[in-house]
Amino acid sequence: MIPATTCAKTWGYRFGLALILLIALGLHLRPTSVAAQGGSTHVVQPGENLFRIALRYGFTVDYLAAVNGITDPTRIYAGQVLTIPDPSAPPPAPVAVNPDPAPAPAPVEAAPAPAANPVYHTVQRGETLSRIAQLYGVSWVDIANANGLADPSRIYAGQQLIIPGATGAVASPAPVPADSAVTGQRTHVVQPGEHLAAIARAYGVTWPAIAAVNNITNPNQIYSGQTLIIPAPGTVVDVPQAVYQSAPAPTITVGKQIIVDLSDQRVYAYENGQLVRNVLVSTGLWGTPTVTGDFSIYRKYDAQLMTGPGYYLPGVPWVMYFYEGYSLHGTYWHSNFGQPMSHGCVNMPTPEAEWLYHWAPIGTPVRVQA
Numbered sequence: 072m073i074p075a076t077t078c079a080k081t082w083g084y085r086f087g088l089a090l091i092l093l094i095a096l097g098l099h100l101r102p103t104s105v106a107a108q109g110g111s112t113h114v115v116q117p118g119e120n121l122f123r124i125a126l127r128y129g130f131t132v133d134y135l136a137a138v139n140g141i142t143d144p145t146r147i148y149a150g151q152v153l154t155i156p157d158p159s160a161p162p163p164a165p166v167a168v169n170p171d172p173a174p175a176p177a178p179v180e181a182a183p184a185p186a187a188n189p190v191y192h193t194v195q196r197g198e199t200l201s202r203i204a205q206l207y208g209v210s211w212v213d214i215a216n217a218n219g220l221a222d223p224s225r226i227y228a229g230q231q232l233i234i235p236g237a238t239g240a241v242a243s244p245a246p247v248p249a250d251s252a253v254t255g256q257r258t259h260v261v262q263p264g265e266h267l268a269a270i271a272r273a274y275g276v277t278w279p280a281i282a283a284v285n286n287i288t289n290p291n292q293i294y295s296g297q298t299l300i301i302p303a304p305g306t307v308v309d310v311p312q313a314v315y316q317s318a319p320a321p322t323i324t325v326g327k328q329i330i331v332d333l334s335d336q337r338v339y340a341y342e343n344g345q346l347v348r349n350v351l352v353s354t355g356l357w358g359t360p361t362v363t364g365d366f367s368i369y370r371k372y373d374a375q376l377m378t379g380p381g382y383y384l385p386g387v388p389w390v391m392y393f394y395e396g397y398s399l400h401g402t403y404w405h406s407n408f409g410q411p412m413s414h415g416c417v418n419m420p421t422p423e424a425e426w427l428y429h430w431a432p433i434g435t436p437v438r439v440q441a
Contacts, residue, residue: 115151118357122405127381128155146219190237191263191295194230207237225357227336230409231263231295261297266351266409272422274301318346323436329368329399329427331417331439333361336409338399338417340427348430350423353402353412361415361439366393368435371428375400379414389424393437400424 113124121144125135136144139153147153192203200220204211217235220226259270267287271278284302287293321328324344331338333354340348355361370392377384377400388401401421405412412418419427 111155111157113153113155115147115149115153117149119147119149120145121147123381124153126383126404129383130156148219190234192232192234193292193294194226194232198226200226203232203234207234209234209236227334227409227411257301259299259301261293261295261299263295264407264409265293265295267293268350268423269408269420270299270301272420274304276302276304318349319440321346322438327431327435329393329431329435329437331361331399331437333363333439333441336411338419338423338427340430348423348426350419351408353405353408353410353418355413355415356411359414361413361417362394362397363439363441364394366397366437366439368393368431368433368437371433373428382414388421389419389428391428391431393439399427399437 113128115124121132121135121141125132128135132144135153135155136142138156141147190207192207194203200211200214204214213235214220214232217233226232257274259274261270267278267281271281280302281287281299284300293299318339319330319332321330321339321341321344323341326343328341329338330341331352331354336352336354338350338352339346368391372390374386374388375390377387384404386403388403390398390400392398397415397417399417399419401424402408402418403421405418406420408418408420
């Protein structure tokens with residue numbers, strides 16, 4: 072018979088050996104970030120962008136792009152492996168970006184080269200990518216690839232899409248009144264992603280004034296390449312903002328109400344049933360959606376620090392909470408309004424958030440609808 076002390080030693084040796092093997096195997100199979108040059112790596116997930124990833128790790132977009140040799144920070148793809156430097160290490164010397172980087176993996180079906188004068192389509196409510204492709208006689212796969220759509224089912228009203236292979240303009244430019252009495256007017260050529268409110272702010276006029284002089288009945292229907300007449304400030308009487316035909320109907324006819332429409336990424340302000348203001352915003356991403364339902368403003372802050380997993384935002388301006396941690400607030404870290412970008416809050420251009428902050432008292436009803 073083997074002595075008990077010998078059995079204990081043998082068992083202890085075998086247990087220790089097995090434990091070491093399990094730890095080694097666990098380290099080998101661990102699926103999380105892998106150390107790389109004193110830092111780690113990050114595998115891009117569907118729907119992520121370089122801004123969000125840089126914010127999560129505490130770097131600027133330009134620095135993270137330079138470290139990874141990315142010449143266009145808007146062009147990253149799901150499955151791409153990014154190097155994440157060690158934030159505790161001294162900042163390394165600037166990394167020279169390879170002027171001719173290795174191409175990203177080609178999609179299943181490569182998109183055709185864009186035309187010299189690309190055609191854009193503004194998505195309407197209820198439209199699908201397949202329906203849009205049929206309108207232009209092209210493949211929906213080509214449209215998805217040309218616009219970097221990771222999920223072709225996730226398009227939204229007001230979004231501008233490049234239509235590869237299509238010819239001609241989406242619509243004709245608004246006619247210029249021959250007998251216009253407007254003086255000091257200028258012209259502006261609409262750029263991809265621009266909307267009427269932002270153009271109006273750039274010229275110090277109101278968007279209804281631009282809409283009036285250009286015979287625009289729906290301010291959401293402008294397109295890249297369109298030439299707009301910009302009236303001199305104060306020379307054109309604003310048309311009522313109620314001409315915005317796709318605005319949702321208010322549910323309250325007495326007092327003030329705010330409606331957040333997720334389908335067209337807009338906030339609408341109503342007073343006594345009349346639309347007094349609307350603005351393009353950014354609501355929650357698919358993984359952190361904005362809550363829907365009927366609520367009311369219950370707390371307001373001129374500015375506030377906002378932190379959470381992957382973000383640290385000091386001095387967020389003009390904050391109005393309407394349900395638990397969900398709020399409407401100003402935004403200084405991006406200007407990609409019209410595209411879902413947030414962790415659930417409603418991101419607004421800071422001047423618009425300030426206007427809404429002073430217009431809406433605590434208790435103002437807020438409806439968030441899909």
